[in-house]
Amino acid sequence: MGRTHANRGALLASNLPQLQNLIKRDPQAYRDEFLQQWSHFQSIQRIWKMQPDAVEDGQHFRELVSFVAQVAQCYPEDTKEFPNELATLLRDHYPMLTPDLRRSLVQNLVTLRNKDVITSIDLLRNLFPLLPRTTSSTLRSFIRTTILTDIKTANARTKNHKLNRAVQAMLFGMVERGMDAEVQGDKGKLRNPAPNANGTSSGSKGVEALWAVLLTKELWRKGVWNDAKSVSIVSLGCFHPVAKVQSASLHFFLGEEDEDDDSESEDEGPNIKALMHQRGVKKKTRSGEKKIAKAEKVAKKKRKENATANTPNFPALQLLNDPQTFGEKLYDGILRYDKRYSLEHKLLIMQLLSRVMGTHKLCVLGFYTYIMKYLTHHQLRVPSILVALAQSVHDLTPPDALTPVVRKIAQEFVHPGVGAEVIAAGINAIREVCKRQPWCLSEEDGGVELLGDLIEYRKSRDKGVVVAARSLLQLYREVNPGLLKRRERGKTASMGLTSGSQPLPYGHQRDAAMDIDGLNLLEDHLNQAKEGGSDVDMSEEDEKAWANWDVETDESSEEESEDGWMNVESDGEDKFDVSDSDDEKVPPKPVEDAATPKDEPKRVSTLATTKILTPADFALLQELRLKEAQRVVEAGGGSHSKRKLAMLEAQKKVTAAITEDPSAGIITESVILGARKKAKADYEERMASIAKGREGREKFGSAKGKKKKGVVSSTTNREKQRSKPVMMARQSGAVRAKKMASLRDKQKRIRAHIDRAKKAYH
Known part of the structure; x- marks a missing residue:
């Protein structure tokens, strides 16, 4: 019997897959065989740590590691230190490991995670340090895919806040560790990469920060992360000393793809022209046609993705913490390293700074002084610079800071010594700046003469210049016709000035906001719905109205109650005197309006003080205001009612456009360049136009014998000769x-x- 057991043990020791299969079926029956292999693994590991070259059979060691990883869940007490031992080998002895052994150790760590032997946090904590250290593209791709898949799976059904916070803390630390490093050269590489206690150098800090930013960007793009913590990781990368990390972070907020990313991005798509050439040379088969059709479908999808690739990341811009400090730090960085950064990198910073200033209405006045030195018609990438300038302006920007900028553009771009395209670009840039802050041109600073000179270009022979000048004239007819000459104001603007309607100066408002326009219409609508016998609880309706609008809350918050409210302890009971009774409510005083007779005071709705308005309520309010304006116009309302209806309809279109496409209100280079002559179409565009013209048309050829006969057939040559014209037959x-x-x-x-x-x- 003993000999049989010994023979079985010797047989199973040489056949680990068979032993692995038997252990999974009955772990306790083969515990001795496993302990024998486990002690063998421990002895080989100790020998390898002391003398890595002493272990000759690396294949056997890899098979032994894989065997222990596969059956570790069967003996949890005996193998509780096995994951730590694998992690120690990867962390402390990574340079001495062979490529095959590295890959095997990483794959076995993933196996332990799949079998729930270790948690996701333990796995990710061991994989993150390997990304900047590995030189194998295959292993790096495997680690990256494993990290993204694990986090995505953990957040598939509900947000795993515990895992997300831990991973975000690790990524934030990866970016933060290299913030104080010194760089050298124009490309921003770290100086003196001295190795530390773990054998890693400070030069890897820039690489690990880059990977932290790339992983965050990928998780954001996939929709796994969409919170402010993710944005804070990338926002910190915008100030990293390594230019590559900074560039990747800037591209995240601008919604563009970074050409220097090390991530395994997808290719540009199939080459349709090359496939068509091969199709014409080689033998024509059905499989070849299917291949070309599939390639055209992929290329069409790629073109659609590239068309929306340059859309700014508006949700990330909105989630920035302290945008004013963020913008000031961007300006300080570009001012400090102006000579070190390349023009492309400085342009990225200017574009992001302008987006932040325009989105949050910030005032970084030094930016306008800095950008003036780039406002020359021979400057490279000057259309993008003009776009950044116009995008940074808003209604709270001081006009005094913009007046020198507008004059510099007029002096450099709008004069007879430059081409028509340069003049059109200059006038369009001035129009976009004045559109956001009309008071940058004023009578005190000679803005009347400058505006008059710019408008005179509407008599030019070039179409782009004419369109630009006319658009500037139309803008000031609407916003400030007082700066125009009398013959240039137009009928509507002249009548407005005669009636005394003047634009308010910078920083002024007509009246204090006492009520929301049309809120009484919404109140009447809700009262009618309530009186109509509806049995639906208003609280349930409010919950439905907030659907897809609620801000995501943290499930681990201990201070919030089950209904979502936070319990706040008051210092004293007599400090606040709050009553909800209807008798104690003080009705608001009626506010008179210029359009309302004095004996009939304007009604002020109390709905905003008694109900929390949901986004659905505001959408309904817009529809009710539009219907009321249409009713007034149909009832014989005057020109004021018609203008109000047109304004509401235009506002609805703008709101719908922004909802469908958040980039509808941004400025592009095409807006600055203006109307231009149509460029000559290339081969692909010409072929597409030809194919479009052939749609719905029958194939070319005669239809005599195919339609005019009972039996479909073609005509003979003798029949064709009979129908030949006589004058042709004579020749x-x-x-x-x-x-x-x-x-x-x-x-x-x-x-x-x-x-x-x-x-x-x-």
């Missing part, structure tokens, strides 16, 4: 030969004709 070779034939030939032809006739008659 044929046969007719000419008859005319030029000799007497002998004519006699032969006549004799042959007589013989054929006799035969036919008999």
Whole structure:
């Protein structure tokens, strides 16, 4: 019996897959065999740590590690230190490991995670340090895919806040560790990468920070993370000393793809032109046609993705913590490293700074002084610089800071010594700046003369210049016609000035906001719905109205109650005197309006003080205001009612456009360049136009024999000759030969004709 057991142990020791299968079926029956292999693994590991070259059979060691990882869940007490030992080998002895052993150790760590031997946090904590250290693209791709898949799976059904906070803390630390490093050269590489206690160098801090930013961007793009903590990781990367990390972070907020990313991004798509060429050369088969059709479908999808690739990341811009400090730090960085950064990198910073200033209405006044040195018509990438300038302006920007900028653009771009395209770009840039802050041109600073000179270009011969000048004229007819000459104001603007309606100066408002326009319409609508006998609870309706609008809350918050409210302890009971009774409510005083008779005070709704308005309520309010304006116009309202209706309709279109496409209100280079001559189409555009013209048209060819006959067939050559025009038949070779034939030939032809006739008659 002992010999049988010994033989079985020797057999199973040489066949680990069979032993692995038996252990999974009955762990306790084969515990001794496992302990034998476990002690063998421990001895080889100790030998390898002391002398890595002493272990000759690396394949056996990898098989032994894989075997222990596969059956570790069967003996949790014996293998509780196994994950730590694998992590120690990867962390402390990574340079001495062979590529195959590295890959095997990483794969076995993933196996332990799949079998729930270790948690996701333990796995990710061991994988993150490997990304900047590995030089194998295959292993790096495997680690990256494993990290993204694990986090995505953990957040598939509900948000795993515990895991997300832990991973975000690790990524934030990866970015923060290299913030104080010194760089050298124009590319921002770390200086003196001295190794530390773990054998890693400070040069890897820039690489690990880059990977932290790339992983955050990928998780954001996939929709796994969409909170402010993710944005804070990338926002910190915008100030990293390594230019590559900073560039990747800037591209995240601008919604663009970074060309220097080390991530395994997808290719540009199939080359349709090359496939069509191969199709024409090689033998035509059905499989080839299917391949081309599939490639065209992929290329169409790629073109659609590239069309929306340059859309700014508006949700991330909105989630920035302290945007004013963020913008000031961006400006300080570009000012400090102006000579070190390249023009492309400085342009990225200017674009992001302008987006932040325009989105949050910030005032970084030094930015306008800095950008003035780039406002020359011969400057590289000047359309993008003008876009950044215009995008940074808003209604709270001081006009005094913009007046020198507008004058510099006019002096450099709008004069007879430059081309028509340069003049159009300058006028368009001035128009976009004045559109956001009309008071940058004023009478005190000579803005009337400058505006008049710019408007005179509407008499130019170039179409782009004419369109730009006319758009600037139309803008000031609407916002401030007082700066225009009397003959240039137009009828509507002149009547407005005669009636006394003047634009308010910078920083002024007409009246204090006492009520929401049209809120009484919403109150009447809700009262009618309540009186109509609806049994639906208003609280349930409010919950439905807030659907898809609630801000995501943290499940681990201990201070919040089950209904979502936070319990706040008051210092004293007599400190606040709050009553909800209807008798103690003080009705608001009616506010008179210029359009309302004095004896009939304007009604002020109390709905905003008694109900929390939901986004659905504001959408309904917009519809009710539009219907009321239409009713007033149909009832014979004057021009004021018609203008109000047009304004509401335009506002609805703008709101719908922004909802569908958040980038609808941004400025692009095409807006600055203006209307231009149509560029010559390339080969692909011409072929697309030809294919579009052939849609719905039958294939070219004659339809005589196919449609005019009972049996589908083509006509013979003799039938075609009969229908040939006489004037064309006279010029044929046969007719000419008859005319030029000799007497002998004519006699032969006549004799042959007589013989054929006799035969036919008999």
